[in-house]
Amino acid sequence: MNxxxxxxxxxxxxxxxxxxxxxxxxxxxxxxxxxxxxEFNRLKDHLVQxxxxxxxxxxVSGISHExxxxxxxxxxxxxxxxxxxxxxxxxxxxxxxxxxxxxPALENVLEETEIDFVLEDLPRLVExxxxxxxxxxxxxxxxxxxxxxxxxxxxxxxxxxxxxxxxVMLHNRYKQKIEVIKQFGDLPPVECHINQLNQVFMNxxxxxxxxxxxxxxxxxxxxxxxxxSDKKKIAITTQKIAEDKVSITISDNGLGISAEVKNxxxxxxxxxxxxxxGTGLGLSISHQIVTQTHGGKIYCFSTPxxxxxxxxxxxxxxxxxxxxxxxxxTSNHLSMAKKN
Ligand SMILES: Nc1ncnc2c1ncn2[C@@H]1O[C@H](COP(=O)(O)OP(=O)(O)OP(=O)(O)O)[C@@H](O)[C@H]1O
Ligand SMILES: [Mg+2]
Numbered sequence: 001m002n003x004x005x006x007x008x009x010x011x012x013x014x015x016x017x018x019x020x021x022x023x024x025x026x027x028x029x030x031x032x033x034x035x036x037x038x039e040f041n042r043l044k045d046h047l048v049q050x051x052x053x054x055x056x057x058x059x060v061s062g063i064s065h066e067x068x069x070x071x072x073x074x075x076x077x078x079x080x081x082x083x084x085x086x087x088x089x090x091x092x093x094x095x096x097x098x099x100x101x102x103x104p105a106l107e108n109v110l111e112e113t114e115i116d117f118v119l120e121d122l123p124r125l126v127e128x129x130x131x132x133x134x135x136x137x138x139x140x141x142x143x144x145x146x147x148x149x150x151x152x153x154x155x156x157x158x159x160x161x162x163x164x165x166x167x168v169m170l171h172n173r174y175k176q177k178i179e180v181i182k183q184f185g186d187l188p189p190v191e192c193h194i195n196q197l198n199q200v201f202m203n204x205x206x207x208x209x210x211x212x213x214x215x216x217x218x219x220x221x222x223x224x225x226x227x228x229s230d231k232k233k234i235a236i237t238t239q240k241i242a243e244d245k246v247s248i249t250i251s252d253n254g255l256g257i258s259a260e261v262k263n264x265x266x267x268x269x270x271x272x273x274x275x276x277x278g279t280g281l282g283l284s285i286s287h288q289i290v291t292q293t294h295g296g297k298i299y300c301f302s303t304p305x306x307x308x309x310x311x312x313x314x315x316x317x318x319x320x321x322x323x324x325x326x327x328x329x330t331s332n333h334l335s336m337a338k339k340n
Contacts, residue, residue, distance in 0.1 A: 183238070
């Protein structure tokens with residue numbers, strides 16, 4: 001009898017263990033299912049997003065192509081308009097000095113048309129038309145580049161030299177106002193479209209300069225001072241970070257980026273700058289150039305009020321493209337960025 005009881009107890013314990021194991025297995029399967037479902041939803045959202053971007057891309061490249069021709073007529077002809085206006089003004093001035101008018105009808109017309117103001121204002125109008133046409137041209141060029149990034153062949157290039165030449169182009173915007181600290185590492189030649197990467201450096205450095213100048217403006221308004229005590233700085237560091245990749249880090253001690261804005265900085269047309277100042281394309285173009293065209297990665301870290309850091313990682317050879325950015329990695333990086 002005792003034996004039977006012990007046997008039953010053993011069997012019972014074994015059965016309980018089996019039920020426990022099975023429940024654990026079911027729970028584990030549920031967890032896997034849930035994870036798969038989440039991953040599936042994420043991939044689905046990503047696909048929808050990509051499809052939207054592709055459609056937007058087709059539309060944008062079509063429209064920008066259509067705008068490109070007429071704006072080139074305007075832009076190309078404005079220097080001649082300027083020359084012709086100068087010639088007409090010269091003739092008018094000469095007429096006025098050679099034949100100072102005593103004719104009342106002519107005097108009336110001169111007065112009615114406010115000719116002195118017209119003569120003074122005309123060159124200013126042409127100048128502002130030139131600035132406007134230039135802006136449209138740049139915008140169209142950016143839009144076209146956004147969706148036509150992989151045309152020419154890649155070549156080996158010196159990224160430090162690329163950054164130097166970008167700094168030369170930006171010199172007017174930061175000279176005497178911002179200290180640029182260069183910490184250039186010994187980089188091997190990198191297989192890339194250097195023009196496109198220069199565009200990335202230009203966007204990142206341009207944003208850093210904007211953030212520093214806006215911060216200064218805000219501080220001056222708040223404290224009614226002419227300058228801020230913090231020295232405005234941009235640090236550029238380049239280094240070989242692994243056998244097959246290099247990184248470029250651009251930091252500023254400007255405005256910084258709030259967590260809310262940080263989640264959207266790479267979105268096309270997202271800008272916090274006033275209308276007419278920012279198009280909101282700089283970082284989305286840069287993201288596309290770095291990740292899609294070069295198989296690299298771009299990260300954004302920031303402490304609001306203290307500054308921002310953008311890191312670009314690039315493979316040295318295109319055969320060593322960095323693993324495509326996974327959604328999980330992006331969210332990791334975002335949460336890392338939020339912590340910072
Ligand atoms: N270094 C930075 N410091 C603070 N904010 C930044 C920085 N870089 C980017 N941002 C934020 O990200 C937004 C998007 O940047 P992005 O370069 O894409 O567009 P933009 O600078 O506004 O316009 P565009 O570059 O087309 O002239 C900016 O409006 C700004 O709010
Ligand atoms: Mg920008």
